[in-house]
Amino acid sequence: MGTFIVIEGIDGAGKSTQARLLAKWFEERGYDVVLTKEPTDTAFGKLIRKLVLTGGREGIIDGARISHEAEALLFAADRAEHVAKLIKPSIEAGKVVISDRYFYSSLAYQWARGLDLEWLIDLNRFAVRPDLVILLDLPVKESMKRINGRSIKTEFDKIAELQKKVRENYLKLAERFPEMRIVNALASVEDIHNDIVALVEHELFKK
């Protein structure tokens, strides 16, 4: 059996940067690595980008934004395909799977949208549990600085407010899910990478 590692955190926390570095670290040690992300690049992911992640007309059906419940179901559908077609087969083939976001994103974000946490957990029960989840934690102000210049999808303050709630949710989830480990993402890229490697070595190779 392979290994399944997930990187989580608010937008701009450094997930994709660290996922890439961790993938390289495993590759240099001879592992067969699958680096992947959610939302995926499949038709489901494209539908999410069209219906959920745009502030424009595309996210509107019959004059109203799509509901938060429909959002949660779209993310779950995308994830179901991701698990069935890529994650499960890769783990079974003995590979190291590294995913930039997973169902913890649905819990943190859709919960922040006001949906019921227990419903979200039930909805995502099909999703195989990772061996390790790295939660990159940093203040929203810092993440905002990092993504400044990226296309802002809605009004800035509203995003900051949502991200604050999402950050708090992640920290609460880390108390509930023992596979989640908090890493201080305020450090340099290199220091964070070293912290992640130390966790991987400690958590996955201790036996």
Ligand SMILES: Nc1ncnc2c1ncn2[C@@H]1O[C@H](COP(=O)(O)OP(=O)(O)O)[C@@H](O)[C@H]1O
């Ligand atoms: N530790 C860090 N310190 C400063 N800037 C960083 C750090 N890690 C990543 N960045 C930069 O911040 C931005 C967001 O990083 P990224 O890895 O894309 O985050 P995410 O995938 O979580 O949205 C990028 O421009 C990246 O180069």
Ligand SMILES: Cc1cn([C@H]2C[C@H](O)[C@@H](COP(=O)(O)OP(=O)(O)O)O2)c(=O)[nH]c1=O
């Ligand atoms: C996977 C997932 C992401 N999201 C949110 C987090 C991000 O703000 C947004 C898009 O993720 P992001 O990582 O920014 O992907 P991309 O850069 O490809 O658009 O979707 C959820 O709300 N629920 C989920 O289940």
